[in-house]
Amino acid sequence: MTDRRRFLAGLAGVCAASALPVSRADDGMRVLTATDVHVKDYPTVQAVQWIGEQLERRTDGRLRLRLYHAGQLGRESEAIDMARFGAIDITRVYSGALNNAFPLTQALCLPYVFDSVAHLRRALDGDVGAQVLQGFQARGLVGLAIYDSGPRCFYNIKHPIVEPGDLHGLKIRVPMSDIFIRMLRLFGANPTPLPLGEVFSGMETHMIDGAENNIRSFQSSRHFEAARYWSHSDHSYAPDVLLMSQRSLESLAPRDRTLVIELARESVQVMRGLWAHQEEAARRTVMESGVRSNECDIAAFRAAAQPLLEHYRRDPAIDRLHRRIRELA
Template sequence: MMNRRKFLASGIAAGLSAPLLSLPAWADTGAPRLLTATDVHVSDYPTVEAVRWIGQTLERETQGRLKIRLYHSGQLGREAEAIDMARYGAIDMTRVYAGALNNAFPLTQALCLPYVFDSVAHMRRAMDSDISDVVLQSFQRRGLVGLAIYDSGARCFYNARKPIQRPGDLHGMKIRVPGSDIFIDLLRDLGANPTPLSLGETFSGMETHMIDGAENNLRSFHSSRHFEAARYWSESEHSYAPDILLISQKSLEALVPDDRALLLRTARQSVQVMRTLWDASEQVARKAILDYGVQINAVDMPAFRAAAKPLLDQYLAQPDIQSLYRRIRDFA
């Protein structure tokens, strides 16, 4: 299996040693091109399958001239590492969670705020509008191009100790969060002790009692097998923050115009492919965790919304974030 160290040492990543402004020999020639893509999720995860579909479509439409080699299951490292690798051209494409982008790309904060979306349907309506174009275009300031915005479901709390029904139930609990100020501050406001960890470290963190639980979507809860360590799933639905598919601006601009247009178009079309897979796999995941004995409970939603409001108000003091937030709420 390829890992990040082997990858960076291989000829695939040889472009790192060249000046960043230089273009490889295949640039703008129409020569065969192999694009590398990464994802921390497992092989059958909907985002992985969607990128695989993009690769299959590109290969078919270009008679094999344009292909994607996909490294899933975190083979090339964490999301934060993948973002930097794409920015500097060591890889071409990566799918990352929007929360991992908040600090470097502030407009993504509007997508990650607590209770900005009411449901999956609300999120999809908003992301099918030009709101997604505004967010995707913002990546070009730092060497990336946004290709598509994928679903990531409703993020909820899960833990090994007890059902979470009100914010007070989280008091003192150590909860894994992604490395995003929004999620760290939200958990702190809810009375928990936020613990930033990578997805890959979460299972062992619960097993060793370094943390009590985490928050994530149901599909990831299942695919990561966290349900084996945490038997309580509490449907707080505090975030529907999506995933974002990115490509290195250097890699995209090096393609011939027709291939560039094909890639951009195919990436947008992959959103519906991903959604179809997501809906089906989420049903499978819910049945699987119930069969395993996980207890699912509703929460006091007004209490959670009230507890999250100070954080929401803090971010809405930023004009750009407030503007996007209001446009998103128009689709509720």
């Protein structure tokens, strides 16, 4: 908590003085600061740690990275602002949290736009991913990389979800994203935006009935201890994005800028390798604990989500990205 207060106070100072990040040493050594809301052993956290290890090794210790995990410096919305103003250097955030400020990310979060992880990766590794990353430059950020994070499914404390009608009246946590709020309403649920860190207590106190996320987050957040029903809706493959303060990147020497960008791109494969192993281990853990798993009527969910797709595709930029994504299916 002390670290968080210190950095939030630093953010106010940066905004007032328009100063460069303070993580610079007089002897030429630079310590970059990174944040993530996930726990220490989560694949995205470990991938960014790998970037830090490579930076230190390849610059003989001149460039280093200090990573604050498990939301030590606040929520993702706070991390985005801190990066924009240069109070922190790098942050990993869920793409749903970026939808309003960076509209191109909406194309990655729409329901049933991707058919599989392989389909998602074809899009992220090609021109679709490149266009989305370029879109961050308009607001003081640099898109370094996109980490995929598997299909998102529903889980709850009451009963199996097979078709949209089973969500009727349930209070389901969603991220702070208009797409997810509108999608849950179309499914008949009562969407409840909450930070990830408040979901467990929300289910325990019955403030909410469930949530939606990938299996690794379901396990690492220990939500499976409260929600005993997991339903394979696969309604979204919305990925994570690794962002850097444009101010921080431009303050580096040209060769160091290139190195940071190269390592960030390389970290995607590191993250995917970790993800494959941990996703399967997470699935075993939650199922062995007695969580009940069921398949869903995907056709019914697709049909219910269709008005949402039509709404967002009225934007020509989103429609172009959507068409390109579907071409890669």
